[in-house]
Amino acid sequence: MPLRAAALEALCIADPATKALRTRELHADAASAPLDPAARLVEPPGLPGRPERPRLVPAKDVPARSPFTTEGRAALLHAIAHIEFNAINLALDAVWRFPDMPPGYYLDWLRVAAEEARHYTLLAEHLGSLGAAYGDFDGHDGLWLMTQRTAHDVVARMALVPRTLEARGLDATPPLQAKLAKAGDHRAVEILAIILRDEVGHVAVGNRWYRWLCEREGLDPVALYPQLAERYQAPHPRPPFNVAARRAAGFSDDEIDRLR
Numbered sequence: 001m002p003l004r005a006a007a008l009e010a011l012c013i014a015d016p017a018t019k020a021l022r023t024r025e026l027h028a029d030a031a032s033a034p035l036d037p038a039a040r041l042v043e044p045p046g047l048p049g050r051p052e053r054p055r056l057v058p059a060k061d062v063p064a065r066s067p068f069t070t071e072g073r074a075a076l077l078h079a080i081a082h083i084e085f086n087a088i089n090l091a092l093d094a095v096w097r098f099p100d101m102p103p104g105y106y107l108d109w110l111r112v113a114a115e116e117a118r119h120y121t122l123l124a125e126h127l128g129s130l131g132a133a134y135g136d137f138d139g140h141d142g143l144w145l146m147t148q149r150t151a152h153d154v155v156a157r158m159a160l161v162p163r164t165l166e167a168r169g170l171d172a173t174p175p176l177q178a179k180l181a182k183a184g185d186h187r188a189v190e191i192l193a194i195i196l197r198d199e200v201g202h203v204a205v206g207n208r209w210y211r212w213l214c215e216r217e218g219l220d221p222v223a224l225y226p227q228l229a230e231r232y233q234a235p236h237p238r239p240p241f242n243v244a245a246r247r248a249a250g251f252s253d254d255e256i257d258r259l260r
Helices: 003-011 016-028 070-097 103-129 142-149 154-182 186-216 221-231 243-248 253-259
Strands: none
Touching: 003 016, 003 070, 003 103, 016 070, 016 103, 070 103, 070 142, 070 154, 070 186, 103 186, 142 154, 154 186, 154 221, 154 243, 186 221, 186 243, 221 253, 243 253
16 A cells, blocks of 8 residues: 555554554555655545544643642643644644655654654553553643644645644653652653654654745745744744754744744
């Protein structure tokens, strides 16, 4: 099966563990799979595949989580696992949805999907050690909603999903690690270190392809960004910012100054 069609098939899988495993298998086999960038694939109903639980509620209705009790820590890590599960979906969506991109684009996003699958698996395993499982707590759908809004516009997708929503994780992770370390959950701190390292690369993929698309279409990436953020109602990043991680992910000094 061509790689983009296989990514769409994986996106339709509802069981998180099965989806994570299939995504990592796709990445492992990518070098020998046909790519077919020109194919116009038809979107099936019901994307993305996901389990009946967790229940999805508005972000404002997801309660604050303290890491200083076992249940609170499980709820906090569940929220991160939910983000990682959705990140598998959005990376797979980036692979199948947009035709006529260079081969490197598809291989980049398949690698991102496989790394997100690993993150989800690590978090799900750690949740089990806390007596919880994915689906035990409510979640919200912010990542996938922006994926839907930008389904027709690859420039906006690259600008607003990896470079905006996922980049917020670069800022949020170090304070979370500090709280979890204080709570004594050293395994969670280790998992978040893996996630932060990989997410720098994921945001860099978004930056690379956003700038490539802007150059192809004769657009100024810095001037265009606020227009896209307003058009698609992207959240405005809030401090504190992980400037070192953002620089490592390819944000320019000008872009970081504009954040401030």
